[in-house]
Amino acid sequence: MLNTHTTESSHLLNQLLALKENEPTIRARRAAERLGVSEGELLASQVGQGVVRLEGxxxxxxxxxxxxxxxxxxxxxxxxxxxxxxRYEDISFDGQAGLVLNPMIDLRLFMWSWHHGFAVEVPFRNGVRKSLQFFDIDGTAVHKVYLTKKSDEAAWDSFVQEHTAADQTPHLEAKTKKAKDPETPDAEIDREAFETTWRELQDTHDFFGMLREFGVTRTQAMRLAPEGYARKVSNESAVTVLEKAREQELPIMVFVGSKGCIQIYSGQVNKLVRTGEWFNVLDPAFNLHLKDGDIAQAWVVTKPTVDGDVTALEVFDKDGEVIALFFGARKPGIPEIGAWRELAHAL
Incomplete structure (x- = not known):
């Protein structure tokens, strides 16, 4: 007798197949939205059909x-x-936080948001595309790894065999995440102490600690910043920055994050393409797909460091969530590129 989970997953899988028949190129996240489930739930319904649940x-x-x-x-x-x-290299963890520090794959990892993992094989361009996909407790994707023509498939096969879960039920129990606490009213923040702490920052990484110390959200911090340290700019500024960086052959850093991972690219951008509602960077080693119509706030932000001020463009959605952060390319111990600072301040 089929259990309830198996019946539900079978129904979901049938819905997905019907959707793909009409829209063969539909993306997994979009398909999940259309079917009213999380991406993780949709993928789990395909366990046994090219999808393997992982454990460990x-x-x-x-x-x-x-x-x-x-x-x-x-x-x-x-x-x-x-x-x-x-490549994934120079990998380290301090408790539940981790780093990957290869020049190209540069990650900040937050393992408290990694709850489900799957190995996936799907037909792709006259072959099979292999990936590892990881999800939060609510079924939201936190990070994915795709094999390329340069990857070691034998190592991938061995990895999947080692981590295959005993339970291969085609189901994922997505749990609702705790709602965000309401923003503390501005009037309750110790504004003077907050401004002093901001002016005395020694490292960009200290910024998040300052937010936690004063109990402020990131967009609230922009409003409460010391004079001259945060300036609201046009919501088109992210596209402007990419276009100007290309024109000036200026190396930049682009940060995009999920709840479980922040991924960073450092380098130049070259091929910029608008496709419908997405603005794209389509370079051989780096792709960015930015739904720039979702940008509800954009700020140029200055953070003091021991190497001098560091300038960022930060863009947010309507809920105050970070969409992306842009910096001039730099390493610790090296001052910010002057051309980047000029670009940011001209926005």
Missing amino acids: DFKEMIKGFEAFGEVMALTRNASAVHEVHG
């Missing part, structure tokens, strides 16, 4: 990615997709 310590799994050689890493949120080609 996700931190140890990530260390195992190094064996694959060159792959494509993908991290996204609702309004931006960030794809880079490179």
Whole structure:
């Protein structure tokens, strides 16, 4: 007798097949939205049909990615997709936070949001596309790894065999995440102490700690910033920055994050293409897909560091969630590129 989960998943799978018959190129996230489920639930319904559920310590799994050689890493949120080609190298963890520090695959990992993992094989351009896909407790994707023609498929096969879960039921129990706490009223923030702390920052990484210390959201921090440290700019500024960086051959950094991973690209951008509601960077080693119509706020932000001020363009959606962050390319110990600062301040 089929259990309820199997029946539900079978029904969901049939709905997906019917949808793909009408729209063969529909993306997984879009298909999930159309069917009223999370992307993780939709993928889990395909377990046994080219999808394998994984189990084990996700931190140890990530260390195992190094064996694959060159792959494509993908991290996204609702309004931006960030794809880079490179290797998983220099991987380290401090508790539930981790780093991958290859020049191309540059990640900040937050393992408390990694709850489900799957190995996926789907037909693709006269062959099979293999990937590993990881999801939050609510079924939202946190990070994906795709094999390329340069990847070691034998290492991938061995990895999947090692981490295949005993339970291959085609179902994922997506749990609702705790709602965000309401924003603390501006009047309750110690404005003077907040401004002083901001002016005395020593590192861009200290910014998040400052937000937590004062209990402010990121967009609230923009409003409460010391004079001259945050300036609201046009919502078109992200596209302007990409276009100007291309024109000036200016190396930039592009940050896009999910709840479980922030993925960073450092370098030049060259091929820029508008496709419907998406503005794209389509370079050989880096792709960015930006749904720029979702940008509801954009700010040029200055953060003091021991190497001098660092300038960023930060763009947010209507809920105050970060869509993407843009910086001039730089390394610790090196001052910010003057041309980037000029570009940002001219927005």
